[in-house]
Amino acid sequence: MELTPLLTWSALPLAVVLSSFVPGIAIMFLREEQTRLRNTLNMAGAVAKVALVGLMLQGVAAGASYEWALEVIPELSLTLRGDALALLFVTLSAVLWLVTTLYAIAYLEESENRTRFFAFFSLCVTATTGLAMAGDLFTFVFFYEALTWATYPLVVHKGTPEAIRAGRTYLFYTLGAGAILVVGAVWFQVEAGTVQFAAGGVVDGAAVAAEPVTWAFIFAFLLIGMGVKSALFPIHGWLPTAMVAPAPVSALLHAVAVVKAGAFGVTRLLHSLFGIEVAWEMGAAMVVAGLAAFTIVYASIRALAQDDLKKVLAFSTVSQLSYIALGVALLDPLAHAGGLVHLVHQGIMKITLFFCAGLVAQTLGVKKISQMGGVARRMPLTMAAFTIGALGMIGLPPVAGFLSKWYLGLGALGAGQSWVIAVLLASSLLNAAYFLPILKTAYFDEPDPSWAEGEKAPRPRWEADWRMVVPALTTAGFSLAAGLLAASSWSPLGWALFIIERGVL
Amino acid sequence: MTPLDLYAWAGVAVFLLALHAVVTRAHLIWKVLGINLMGTGVFLILLAAPARRDPLVADPLPQGMVLTGIVVAVAATALALGMALRVMSRTGSPFLTVDPESADPDPDAPEPPS
């Protein structure tokens, strides 16, 4: 393929980052009532980001690579690199940011402090794209920590005592782990002599063997730092608490930004810093796999006991995230592909579920599963999207989630870790056990009086604000398409296999 | 032991006695005069101690320093006394009585949740 000059522009990663940073800063200086300008800026940034990422995708597929660096101090630079793995995450966050922005504009209409909300919303995505394209550990930590503080105003957005408490829990976990991460990162630099990310890792296996305790500590520090955001047991506690945030924030936290930053961090840790082989030799990968497996089952069991819809989704997130960690920790290319593709699949499916939960809560005031009786009759489109997401989570074909589990299973067999199959099966059963009753309630139960009585007013033409329904349907469509069109090289699976082909192991 | 040694030792004594007064005396005038005397002690040392190597050649540099130091001390003492007057006029007391540590703007405020 002929590469146009634009496709070889090395500052393309910077442009992607700036496409949300600039609107974010601009919004900060707007007045509260400048709604139209704010929305325009938001949407323009989101569309521009998708377009720029599209350019990069084309370029990378054609063999180009992008690198932009700003020297902060000698030998320590902010490095943005657009490679295949980075693009997997960047594409996910760019596309989902676009739909979430549309959703959020409608969801927060008439509410207070939207200027602050959208400014930090944009900064959040900036930090996420930044860490996705981080070319070294310093840059990664830079954006990772920035993401932490940029998310805080979103978590406490409602300003209620409950929200502020949740915000404190969130910061307690993430900043505490962030501090450990920084120490781990600096320690890594001291011992390894570099912070660069490289496929296959930069740690010398012989050095690890010589000083196993030091390296175990470094790995543990980095894992704690990354693990808290990817909600690995036992440092997952902040995530269900953070549920008090507005629905778009939950969607962003759980599908796009924060948790994915953690999961992506675990991937980088195993794949670009230590290298999966070295990680297995030192036993660290086994620890990750074990923790992830335990988290998968444990969080699913916790989800069973919840009545609050968003809490169920939160525990489901905790569980599903560990698929990613599990996949990238196994010493097999197919498991790797499964883990990586689940980064995308979990994102599009989980964001669908959160969109739907927000729609139901916003339109009918229903937040608990026990009140969801008959909701499907009132909001058929929403519940159709919800159903697709839920079935995907369980892992039923043809929704995308099935593919993740399939490849994970294949990989586990390939790696000789057949116990993983048992974990996957147990998890699928548990997923079914908490999702199917929700669907049953929504479709087959009588309309619950808690919302049905309030339904006097004439209905809008759509079942709810179209700017919220369309994003939910879109992401549900993505979830189906990712499963149905998996054979295409442009599908998430195709891209994940492309990454593996480019060399991970 | 030469007279110059004695001068220097006297300087040390004056300095430390004055420092003692500054630390232990509560009245502002004591403190201000104590600081002034500390300077005097240093000036004695400065004039006497370096001169011992060659008592016959006067070293103009310490003399210059002392002259400068005296003027600086005058300025500092004048401001300190002026400020002491201001303290007396605002608090009605020649001691540093308004304990800034305890003078929180509103001690009755509820403990902020932490």
Next chain:
Amino acid sequence: MTGAELWTTAAVFGPLLAALVALGGRPWTLKAGLALGSGTALAGSLGLWVEVTRQGPVRHLLGGWGAPLGIELWADGFSVAMLTVTAVVGAAVSLYSLSYFGDLSELDAGASPAGRAARYFAPLWLLLWAALNGIYLSADLFNLYVSLEILGLAAAALVTLAVTPKATVAGMRYLIVSLVGSMLFLLGVALLYTEFGTLSLEELAAAAPAGPMAAASLALMTVGMAAKTALFPLHAWLPPAHAGAPAPASALLSAVVVKGSFFILVRLWFAVYGGASDGGLLLMGGLGAAAILWGSVLALRQRSLKRVIAYSTVAQLGYLFIMFPLLAPEGLGAGGASGPASPEWSDDAWTGGILLALSHALAKAAMFMAAGNMTYAVARDALRDISGVAHRLPMSFLAFGLGGLSLAGLPPSAGFVGKWLLLREAISAGGWFWVAIITIGGLLTIAYVLMVLRHALDLKASSGDFRPVPKRMEWAALLLALAAATLGVRATETFQILLQGGVTPWS
């Protein structure tokens, strides 16, 4: 005449002359003075930055005599960095003060406290500025003493521009501490002159001071300067003074004035004494660690906005002393265990420590000015009184938040880079105690910054009267906070200037 002579003259004598202009007492003389002072200080520091980057440390033989007969102005990277950050902070605060103190022509300059503050802030601050620049450029012990006295007198008077009894007492206490500190310093100078027969820092460094008299004078000067820098446990004077002063004065005192005596301490310990003794360095580091913990915990317990920031200064100054043990020639870990210290990182403690000092100057000035905006708006200082102010002063809120990021060492900020470097040095040297202190201090910082932000965001309690805040005051705070953030993504030039001369410029 070369650039060195021109720019050092501008940096020291420009603000001094400007102070005399500002003494004119008319509104236009105040403006002209502040403009002249800011302009010369900025030009001087930037000019020296270029000179020092190009040719290394430069000197200006005042009166045409070199040391030891005369006094030399001497600029290395450390001097230039401090000069520049002072100039940037000073220019912003000068701009801020024009609005904060109000229009002199409308005030009764002689009789009302507000009028006196409006009239005398500029000359006092410009004198102080000249003294600070003098300290950063001085290579002579006695000259340092005289500059210190100008600094001390003007700084105490800045506190008592506030007329409350609390501020008056705090200012008096500050003056006493400051003068006693100067006297201890002067005694140290006398002992050094007796023992070594010179006042030139460079000649003293060449003499490699050692022995009981050298140790005694270092101890005396250290106690004196530590008191002025408010190093734990000599910090008790600082919070009431910095919290009680008018906002622009608080910003200057916390951001740049304490750095003057810190600068002298660093020069003495490393440039002159070559690191002195390991035990002494460990002691300084230990006091710094105690300052971080004690200052942060007390900051968390304050209920007035400016006192939180003032205690934060006590804590943040502690970070600057963590640098001391880490700078020791072989790197002093608490346990003494030594990792594979890479030779190219031997400057980490130096650049990291000074970067933290610079970032604290920018961030703390921004935070005090932002806090000044909030208290200006509600004419009250208790944390609960600033409720909801974030919604009325979003720019000040942003400035405070960005400054807080820098103090806490979160990106993007110079504090993040500085802490990265300090941690790198501490880990290379196996100093896990310092690693723990740096990390815990950062988390405590977040806690108290967040405490303030939470109050400012609290919508429900916001009510009452609100004095409109001039836009210029909001911009001044925000610009400094942005400078701290910018230094966090681009510090290469600063890093390199700090290596011009480095820790021991005369060795």
Next chain:
Amino acid sequence: MSGPTDPQANNATGAASETGTGVDHAHVRPLLEDDGSRDGPAILTWMVGLLLVPAGVLLALGLRGAADSRDPRIPDLIAEHLPETGVSNPVTGVLLNFRGYDTLLEVAVLVAAMVAVWSLDRGQRVFGLPAGRARDEPVLAAVLRLAVPTAFLTAVYLTWLGSSEPAGAFQAGALLAGAGVLLTVARVMRPPTAAALPVRIIAAGGVAGFVVVGIAVLPFTGAFLAYPEGWAYPLILGLEAALAVAVAVILVELFVDVPSIPAPDSTLDTVDPTGDPLGRALAPDATPPDPGAP
């Protein structure tokens, strides 16, 4: 609550200045008394003392053994270069040539102290004898007639003498200041006030002269305050004259323009009705004083 324009406060101070009682001695005397009851406990006094004794012994022992081994020594260097300074008195050479920068800053310290004192409070401008009484006091009048011209003449002489003998601007300035204080206390001369422009110009003249000369010679000699050949003596003499007058005015200012007791505007300063450190009200009658405030 009173603002800066509170008429009552203005009346009170106005009355005070008319009757000529800037310092109310009845108020001041108890403030100067000290029975030591506020000092720390005796044990503290002793402990600090016990700490300082070994410090003193160490310093004394150290000083006895201390001697520089520098060569050439600074006195020799000064003697060698004294002819280039334009003056023959080595101390003056140090003060105004070798280390002229220190002297410049020393005058700046004086200026700083003066500005700082001005900023403390509205100055107490009227004190001492009632105006015009000096004429009726024969002894005072005679002393004034004798002492003031003598002091003036001596000051001029000391300034000029400084270049060759131990004397100079500061000694002269101190003498002049003494005469000034005498005249002010006797109410022959109106006390100079911070508001008077000439006072400020003269007081700033010392530093200004130094800086202007320093910068003016910079293009010719390449260094600040490096006097061109042949210019040293006239420049130093001119500077000494400016310094003497400036020092005199500053010292008189430091003497007379100090805070008065009780504070003339104490009502507005000590009550502190608002959180504004400058005592400014938020807006006229905007907020009532916080009832919880002490």
